[in-house]
Amino acid sequence: MGTLSWTLLLLAWVATGATAVVLLLHRRGHREGSWLLIGAVLGPLVVPIALERAARTGRRLERRVARAADPAPARDDRLCVLVGVDGSPESEQAVRDAARLVAPAVGRLLLVTVVDPDVTEARDGGEEQRRRARELLEESARALSATAATVETEVVAGQPGPCLLQLAEDEDVDLVVVGRRGRGLSRTVLGSAATTLSSRAGRPVLLAAPPGARP
Template identity: 35%
Template sequence: MYKRILIATDGSETAMHAVEIGADLAKNVKAKTILVHVGDPKRGEKVLAAAAKAVSGKPKTVTLEGDPADKILEVAENDDVDLIVVGNKGMTGAKRFLLGSVPNQVSHHAPCNVLIVKTT
């Protein structure tokens, strides 16, 4: 089914819920896990170290700077990911319609399936 699962996290408490769901799924289907944080590299190291504790085995970790949706999609394409897991935080309100949100942009442009975890 899924061989490579990308789990994106911003380090928030709600994003950790998405990490746990994605890690559980990866464990159940015996998929490799790629943890992605887009933002400050120093913070990213800490965020990914915490997220890695929820994942079975040794996940690949990636910290990038730039637009979160673009970078998540870039990793998904470069690593031939089968599934992207993101939280739904930020998908409500007028801002979503004006600017879009990371989960919204990822789901519309992903090269694979996207699991949007209800975290709020």
Template identity: 40%
Template sequence: MNWTALWVFIGVWVLTGLATGLWMARKGHDPRWTLIAVILGPLFVPIAFERIERNPRSVTSEPVAMWGAGGEESGGLRVMVGFDGSKEAEQALHTARQLFAPGGGVLELVAVVSYDDASDIDSEVLAGAKERLEAAASGSEEVPVGYAVIAGPAGQSLRWFATEQHADVLVIGKRGRGMSNRMLGSVAAYLTEHCPVPVLVVDPAEHASTDDKQSAPVAMRVPAEEVEGP
């Protein structure tokens, strides 16, 4: 038996499956597909192409009535906040309230889940996302807050939803967890480069909490076409 050829075959089999599984995860599918992909190797490639979804989509939402109004009608900015329940997302929400609530802003909290969780009515991930959004929305009395769950890759999904809903500004934390370890640096970088909506990135202070009066440092990127003058 040619052991070298066997090990080369196994290596190619595993690497093909691994690459395909990771590609699916980057496209917004459950990372657990990677384990199946490694086992099936090249056989998983046509399965991946058949199952992959190309565009982000809305799963569920509880919008604020004023969200659909224009800036003058609603009395303030329409502010979208990427929210995954992490401390960074909590700080981003806290900062959004401090900056925009006094001016009558309307907030919409948005969580991103995988396509697979979005299609599974018994998904614990989907249920957990809804619970976190409901709790955060109900805990805000000083500003109207709605929420939505969307499915897909985090960066592309937030960009699509902010554009689709005509948000005036998108607020995100610098890091996240789960589907949003993509609401981390890579997602922040993607959104600041590609999102047509102004993006506010909140970098939590080391010891900041949502009850602190001190705001976390922020960095904001405004699309060039919205900047007047030279």
């Protein structure tokens, strides 16, 4: 086998592994750059590893009460609203929309951010990612300081769309508010939490556009 053949074989090996990582892992929230290196080295052998990782469900890492409201009345018909937070302009608009449109009728606001599913395997146990996630949620909670609702924050590890969908079901929320597009790579590569929620959620979903897109 000549040099050209070996070169083409090596390129095919690397491309197969990298493509598997992008399609099977990056789109499901595994965004650590080390996965691309692993894919390039293992080539097609990375496929079963990627499939196993991709099949893992989201994990709820921590929840905090940012602000507790006054005791609710005996018959509380107020809404429970979940707001997806990722630091993007659309996400910030989602928080503002929740405060402006539905806060008067809300008894409980749940602010959720989703981190990399591999966060607990980081050298520091994922503490740095968790710290950034907490700061992001705390900033969003401060933007809701004028509301009378109980504000809770939660950090979840996994793929944003499915994680928010499952949490909405588990918490039996009345409304989900998310940005139309989130932070990071393009919707084609990572998938869209907004698309997942609007097409699969069994409850109302409010999609917030970026402020500049408004007339």
